[in-house]
Amino acid sequence: GEMQKWVLMATAQTPTNIAVIKYWGKRNEDLILAINDSISVTLDPAHLCTTTTVAVSPTFDQDRMWLNGKEISLLGGRYQNCLREIRSRATDLEDEKQGIKITKKEWEKLHVHIASHNNFPTAAGLASSAAGFACLVYSLAKLMNVKEDQGALSAIARQGSGSACRSLYGGFVKWVMGKEENGSDSIAVQLADEKHWDDLVIVIAVVSSRQKETSSTSGMRDTVETSMLIQHRAKEVVPKRIIQMEDAIKKHDFAAFADLTCADSNQFHAVCLDTYPPIFYMNDTSHKIISCVEKWNRSAGTPQVAYTFDAGPNAVLIARNRKTAAELLQRLLFHFPPNSDTDLNSYVIGDKS
Numbered sequence: 001g002e003m004q005k006w007v008l009m010a011t012a013q014t015p016t017n018i019a020v021i022k023y024w025g026k027r028n029e030d031l032i033l034a035i036n037d038s039i040s041v042t043l044d045p046a047h048l049c050t051t052t053t054v055a056v057s058p059t060f061d062q063d064r065m066w067l068n069g070k071e072i073s074l075l076g077g078r079y080q081n082c083l084r085e086i087r088s089r090a091t092d093l094e095d096e097k098q099g100i101k102i103t104k105k106e107w108e109k110l111h112v113h114i115a116s117h118n119n120f121p122t123a124a125g126l127a128s129s130a131a132g133f134a135c136l137v138y139s140l141a142k143l144m145n146v147k148e149d150q151g152a153l154s155a156i157a158r159q160g161s162g163s164a165c166r167s168l169y170g171g172f173v174k175w176v177m178g179k180e181e182n183g184s185d186s187i188a189v190q191l192a193d194e195k196h197w198d199d200l201v202i203v204i205a206v207v208s209s210r211q212k213e214t215s216s217t218s219g220m221r222d223t224v225e226t227s228m229l230i231q232h233r234a235k236e237v238v239p240k241r242i243i244q245m246e247d248a249i250k251k252h253d254f255a256a257f258a259d260l261t262c263a264d265s266n267q268f269h270a271v272c273l274d275t276y277p278p279i280f281y282m283n284d285t286s287h288k289i290i291s292c293v294e295k296w297n298r299s300a301g302t303p304q305v306a307y308t309f310d311a312g313p314n315a316v317l318i319a320r321n322r323k324t325a326a327e328l329l330q331r332l333l334f335h336f337p338p339n340s341d342t343d344l345n346s347y348v349i350g351d352k353s
């Protein structure tokens with residue numbers, strides 16, 4: 001018979017997240033299971049987010065994906081795992097407007113087209129896989145009428161990229177490493193929503209927009225294989241910090257929050273240096289920013305700003321309120337004047353709320 005010519009679409013928008021207690025190291029590479037819990041703050045979608053539209057039609061003969069307008073391969077195991085997990089949970093769907101009915105059985109044979117856009121440069125070294133996989137899973141679940149809760153969806157996003165599971169929620173989020181071998185309890189939980197601590201202002205200082213040299217995936221694999229410090233971190237340090245961080249968030253205790261955030265970023269980079277071959281994610285400008293913030297916090301008598309660095313040289317700075325954020329920008333402009341010989345070239349301001 002004649003091929004039906006309908007298209008069904010769903011769109012979702014997902015912000016990226018910044019870890020304040022870092023995830024680094026896996027106990028299972030295929031399922032992406034972490035060796036410690038982590039805690040992050042989800043950014044305001046206005047600043048750093050991914051928008052994904054997914055479409056299904058009987059005229060599509062294969063799954064395809066475009067990232068920022070350019071077609072990319074879906075062959076990687078991570079995309080296949082997410083697609084398979086979502087498809088297996090698809091339920092009967094009826095779209096009355098278009099007169100379309102898709103049964104659970106029919107979903108298995110239908111192909112999807114995925115178009116994803118980041119509202120920030122992918123090359124800027126700012127976590128894009130977190131927002132990307134979270135948005136992919138969320139939009140597919142919407143399209144295929146998946147009736148799982150956010151926690152179950154976070155476990156699917158986790159199989160795309162570990163940090164992605166934390167982007168399923170706003171506010172403060174914990175990725176619980178879990179105990180199960182199949183990863184069913186390795187999910188994200190919301191600790192507090194985006195309104196809980198809306199005084200905080202996040203400023204991202206883009207130190208370099210070059211692509212990082214060591215990918216997180218291979219970097220953390222090398223760390224787990226060669227670093228002795230990572231065992232101490234995962235077993236002794238992080239479990240205590242998780243409890244303290246949850247407490248600091250609950251009480252809006254900025255001093256504790258900043259001390260823990262900075263210490264955990266520093267330990268993550270110490271673990272990178274303890275890896276063989278050693279991994280350097282920060283550069284001289286990153287180190288100058290740390291000194292600048294440390295000096296300011298000491299002279300103020302109590303922390304004004306927390307810093308944290310991921311798998312690249314860019315600084316994520318968390319100011320206690322709008323007034324300190326304004327002062328932070330002044331200080332950054334003073335120490336790193338635009339068009340000077342430093343390579344600090346832009347500031348992205350993200351209001352957490």
Ligand code: 2P0
Nearest residue numbers: 019022023161162163216217310311
């Ligand atoms: C984090 N990072 O907690 C840590 C801190 C970077 C430093 O999660 O292999 O892209 O896809 O699970 O999630 C970056 O690692 O790695 C990351 P995979 P992912 O945000």
